[in-house]
Amino acid sequence: MNILRKKSKANLPFSETVIELFIRLCGISSIIFVFGIFFFVFREGAGFLFSGLNLTEFLTSVEWQPTSLNNKRYGAFALIVGTFSVTALAMCMAVPFGLGAAIFVSEFCSPKLRETFKIVIELLAAIPSVVWGFIGLTLMNQLIIQVFNAPIGLTMLNGSIMLALMSVPIIVSIAEDALKAVPDSYREAAEALGATRWQVIYRVLLPAAKNGLLAAVLLGAARSIGETMAVLMATGHSVNIPSGPLSWIRTLTATIAAELGEVARGDEHYQVLFIIGILLFTITFVVNLIADLVIKGIRQE
Amino acid sequence: MKNKIEISGLEVHYEGKPALNRVSFDVHENEILGIIGPAQSGKTTLLKVINRTLEFVPEASMEGTVKLDGVDISTIGDVYGLRRRIGMVLPLPVGLPLSIYDNVAFAPRAAGLRAKSQLDELVERCLQQAALWDEVKDRLNTLGTKLSGGQQQRLTIARALSHAPEVLCLDEFSIAIDPVTTMRIEEVLKTLKKEMTILLVTNLVQQAKRLADRTAFFLNGDLVEIDTTDVIFSDTPTQQATYDYVNGTFG
Ligand SMILES: Nc1ncnc2c1ncn2[C@@H]1O[C@H](COP(=O)(O)OP(=O)(O)OP(=O)(O)O)[C@@H](O)[C@H]1O
Ligand SMILES: [Mg+2]
Numbered sequence: 001m002n003i004l005r006k007k008s009k010a011n012l013p014f015s016e017t018v019i020e021l022f023i024r025l026c027g028i029s030s031i032i033f034v035f036g037i038f039f040f041v042f043r044e045g046a047g048f049l050f051s052g053l054n055l056t057e058f059l060t061s062v063e064w065q066p067t068s069l070n071n072k073r074y075g076a077f078a079l080i081v082g083t084f085s086v087t088a089l090a091m092c093m094a095v096p097f098g099l100g101a102a103i104f105v106s107e108f109c110s111p112k113l114r115e116t117f118k119i120v121i122e123l124l125a126a127i128p129s130v131v132w133g134f135i136g137l138t139l140m141n142q143l144i145i146q147v148f149n150a151p152i153g154l155t156m157l158n159g160s161i162m163l164a165l166m167s168v169p170i171i172v173s174i175a176e177d178a179l180k181a182v183p184d185s186y187r188e189a190a191e192a193l194g195a196t197r198w199q200v201i202y203r204v205l206l207p208a209a210k211n212g213l214l215a216a217v218l219l220g221a222a223r224s225i226g227e228t229m230a231v232l233m234a235t236g237h238s239v240n241i242p243s244g245p246l247s248w249i250r251t252l253t254a255t256i257a258a259e260l261g262e263v264a265r266g267d268e269h270y271q272v273l274f275i276i277g278i279l280l281f282t283i284t285f286v287v288n289l290i291a292d293l294v295i296k297g298i299r300q301e
Numbered sequence: 302m303k304n305k306i307e308i309s310g311l312e313v314h315y316e317g318k319p320a321l322n323r324v325s326f327d328v329h330e331n332e333i334l335g336i337i338g339p340a341q342s343g344k345t346t347l348l349k350v351i352n353r354t355l356e357f358v359p360e361a362s363m364e365g366t367v368k369l370d371g372v373d374i375s376t377i378g379d380v381y382g383l384r385r386r387i388g389m390v391l392p393l394p395v396g397l398p399l400s401i402y403d404n405v406a407f408a409p410r411a412a413g414l415r416a417k418s419q420l421d422e423l424v425e426r427c428l429q430q431a432a433l434w435d436e437v438k439d440r441l442n443t444l445g446t447k448l449s450g451g452q453q454q455r456l457t458i459a460r461a462l463s464h465a466p467e468v469l470c471l472d473e474f475s476i477a478i479d480p481v482t483t484m485r486i487e488e489v490l491k492t493l494k495k496e497m498t499i500l501l502v503t504n505l506v507q508q509a510k511r512l513a514d515r516t517a518f519f520l521n522g523d524l525v526e527i528d529t530t531d532v533i534f535s536d537t538p539t540q541q542a543t544y545d546y547v548n549g550t551f552g
Pocket of ligand 2: 344345346392472
């Protein structure tokens with residue numbers, strides 16, 4: 001193996017050596033960047049994380065009073081619940097819709113309609129999240145007030161709908177790629193066995209594409225967890241354990257965005273916001289890890 | 302002799318380019334009809350017409366009629382049922398990404414069979430017929446796609462037999478199979494023709510000679526000649542092209 005490699009390297013023309021070096025640099029630098037970001041976030045929050053912050057209170061208390069003069073409290077539980085509940089509700093809407101749309105586009109669409117559909121999806125993906133927040137703040141707010149007869153429409157439901165609309169394009173495009181990657185020979189073989197279109201889809205295509213479909217769902221969820229602006233504008237942004245879709249909530253990301261500009265660099269509140277950053281890092285890391293494990297499990301099967 | 306399939310005036314075009322030109326012939330019940338011809342002569346297209354999977358090829362257009370048991374197949378409403386009356390073995394083995402068991406049970410299940418004991422029995426019988434049972438009986442739950450190419454091809458044969466077809470179409474089934482197993486399957490085909498009609502597309506003219514009762518020679522979308530295999534492989538078929546192709550002096 002080693003000998004082979006050395007030999008092939010010796011034979012490489014100069015231009016290829018340069019290209020290989022460049023590609024290597026790109027790969028290594030991306031790793032360095034990720035660690036760099038993590039290091040920075042961690043450094044800013046580390047001081048308070050290891051001395052001063054009551055970690056149990058941080059993870060379980062609902063009292064978030066970082067600006068109180070005589071009774072500062074850093075309980076992020078409601079924020080954690082806010083992030084997870086709004087994401088979960090968003091996924092409840094986005095996953096069926098996104099996967100359904102992907103199946104439609106890849107299996108039922110005429111080529112012409114497919115092109116149109118793809119352009120629409122790409123447009124949807126290109127809308128900045130602040131625009132979604134604006135739509136949530138105005139249009140969806142009114143709609144929820146009228147439909148549910150609610151006092152205020154800036155709720156978890158509102159935020160979820162915005163998040164769903166943002167993650168659907170991701171889910172659709174990745175899931176569609178996964179379905180397109182299933183060889184046509186599978187479809188032909190199943191059709192020759194007298195399978196109807198639906199039987200082909202749920203007996204052959206979905207099992208064959210399950211890795212890609214799972215990746216689509218997880219990336220959609222990751223997008224939701226990380227989203228800031230739209231949820232800040234559409235969910236009411238108040239610390240609260242939600243009792244239902246019409247409760248207002250506040251998320252981890254929105255808290256950082258809203259408060260980081262107000263704090264003095266280096267003080268406790270500032271550091272707590274970075275600890276929230278560490279928490280978000282950990283959450284995405286765990287989600288990715290689970291995804292990896294699940295996919296590995298599927299492969300071994 | 303009863304005609305199982307009657308084809309008349311069959312024409313197929315792909316985007317206006319002809320693939321089959323006014324082809325007419327009959328397939329007798331319980332015969333093995335060998336179909337030979339060089340690449341691109343329209344053999345695969347012919348099979349796709351018969352099980353109506355040509356309908357999935359958007360650029361294809363078709364004229365003429367194909368009758369199965371005297372009924373024009375284009376008038377059959379239940380196209381899925383029609384496809385199950387015809388077993389299809391495609392040239393490149395396609396194990397569906399399911400377990401070996403589920404591969405074979407796919408068509409019966411799609412047709413509504415649920416009883417476990419019946420499925421078990423069916424799966425075993427089909428795998429036996431395809432000369433695969435002994436190799437896989439201990440691992441029916443592993444993925445069909447994990448089998449070797451030749452095993453996958455036999456799996457597709459088992460799958461094609463699973464819905465008890467009246468017509469079995471084999472498209473160059475022996476490409477990925479070793480000679481010994483090929484011989485075993487050829488023996489199976491000889492017994493199967495008591496129960497069904499077999500269309501055997503093959504690039505191995507000797508295989509047609511061994512198995513077929515009658516042989517059809519296709520060239521560039523034309524049916525050059527169809528006759529008993531003895532005549533086709535004799536020194537005096539009616540067409541010179543047939544003689545040349547069969548004897549390997551073609552082109
Ligand atoms: N989907 C398609 N689109 C366009 N042309 C096609 C398509 N399928 C087949 N053809 C053309 O139709 C003609 C007949 O093809 P067909 O596959 O029926 O030949 P064949 O006899 O099975 O050849 P082989 O021995 O190589 O399998 C060829 O010229 C081929 O290029
Ligand atoms: Mg062919």
